Amino acid sequence: MRIYLPATWPMLSRMVSTGRFEPMGGTGFALTPKLRESYVAGDDEELEYAAMTEAARASLRLLAVEFGLGEDATPARRVVVAADTDDVTVRPDLDDGAVRVSGSLPMEKIAAVHVDVEEAEHAVRQAAAVVDKADLGDLDAEFLVGEAEDHELAWYSPSEVQFLVELG
Template sequence: MRIYLPTTLPALAAALAAGRVEGDDGTPLRAYAATAALRGLVGDDDEALEYEAMRAAADASLRLLAADPAAPRRRVVLAADIPDTAIDPVHDADPADPGGPDDPAAVAVRGGVPLKRVASGHVDDDAAADDIAAGRTDDHELLWFATQELPYLVE
């Protein structure tokens, strides 16, 4: 299944150094995917489903940026392909969390994600930083980066 992992540039640097994306203290990673619940809202258009899952991950990246004032103001989303057996639906998350159980794209990923499973990175253009810092994301689409380009983003 294709999942979308929200992150930040400093967290991406740590994942590149570790060779994997992992949750804090072994907790499952929060990710976003084209779930059955999302399909019930969006319909059967696969492209629309993937776009909405990525948008949800981009929104989650914005929340991660709010929690890390030192991180560059650029949303980062990693697209990865992992076995369905490594994914659990999100049922018991905090209802006050905007990416919680009310988000139909939310999933939990057990065991982390090896970088070899990452298919691409999606990052805001550097010129969008002021808007991203102000929470104005509507006019900005994430740019696509091949996996071999990811190290250059964090240098």
């Protein structure tokens, strides 16, 4: 199963140094039966994109925590790690596509990494500051989150991630 794991730049750096990705709280997103049921139409590729979009929004929440803790040097870029594993449990208590991953994932399980480009940093920093308000229905906050989500995430092969982190 392809899963999408929200991350931040420091988490990506740790993955490069340790050779393993540690999902925050074991939470990821995937094309689950519940996610499929929540859409009237869409093929697997479109529905997997929806799962990746949920992971990207969760990355905003992780960034909000890092910035709230004073980690202002953290690049304001959403990061989503895509991995292939069947060692997941569906989380019906959370979002439609939420899954729980047990433990860390070795690099061999990483299929790709999706990261915002530098031009998105301003919008992502603004969105991270208000993502909780957007989740609660604040229209102004939702607009700012939408501005960040208008930026497409760039795709990187696992073999490129070390260079990506080094170039920062």
